[in-house]
Amino acid sequence: MKLLVIEDHPSLRALLVEHLQHQGFAVDAVMSGQDALAAQRTTQYDAMILDLGLPDMDGLRVLEQRACGHHGPLPCIVLTARDAVESRISSLNAGADDYMLKPFDIRELEARVRAVLRRASRSTATLTCGNLHFEPQSRHACVDGNMLDLSRRETMLLEALLLASPRIVVKEFLEEQLYTSSESVTLNAIEALVSRLRRKLSTSGAQASIHTVRGIGYRLAPVSAHATND
Structure with missing residues (x-):
């Protein structure tokens, strides 16, 4: 928020x-x-x-x-x-x-x-993608009932991706939402954040994956969608 x-x-x-x-x-x-x-x-x-x-x-x-x-x-x-x-x-x-x-x-x-x-808030409903669940009020993310250990910005990124899923979230929007105007954002800050979250989702067994849409941004989709990472 x-x-x-x-x-x-x-x-x-x-x-x-x-x-x-x-x-x-x-x-x-x-x-x-x-x-x-x-x-x-x-x-x-x-x-x-x-x-x-x-x-x-x-x-x-x-x-x-x-x-x-x-x-x-x-x-x-x-x-x-x-x-x-x-x-x-x-x-x-x-x-x-x-x-x-x-x-x-x-x-x-x-x-x-x-x-x-x-x-x-328009809805307090749990956000889901595959076996990944996110509770907006508690800001807890779980995979098959097991809570994920996420940083503040990883949590914010996951929420933004879940809210848009399966649509694409453009990189500039994420930079605006995840960082304040007084913070300097390096060119690869979002990429590094996405990489960390993607790794945690994979390690946890989440049936959801973050896909890079080259030159545009990212989207979260169920593994069963068989989207290809770029």
Whole structure:
């Protein structure tokens, strides 16, 4: 899952990014409303965390102009020091999915993010390919009931491939979803990640294989499909 954090306070912004990344999210962070709107024009996010007190515009304007995510209007949790009831009502009426007053417990914020994402999800059904099963809520992957030991990015890659299967996922889309805008991505980063996941699937006995579509991207298909790796 990819989040956009809009917070102008440097130390709080850094804390949010560090904690959420540690918990398995990909996170982009900006400090202004204009940067937030620009980020949404170029990147697909699953949810955003929005501070209302931004230096260039009221956060409610960002909320009202937010982009659509995978499942409709981008889910949003508002953060603010404004404790007036009217402010909370204005945020909710503008489309906020949840509201937290500063100061807050970052663990509670994480829990609320996950709750918002669950509500926004089109389906909580298990994703499958052959004997490979992936639970979106727990983010656990299993082969014949045996859990796979996957890194955070391997899990994100597997989910993206399963969601599209048997369609092709282009390499540029994977780079955008698996890495934040502040990270430098080497030319072979995706290839190396795919290679590690492919090896783990093979070792586990998964009846699913990642196929390279040269010059385009990758797709996940059941072994019985007899697709040929390039």
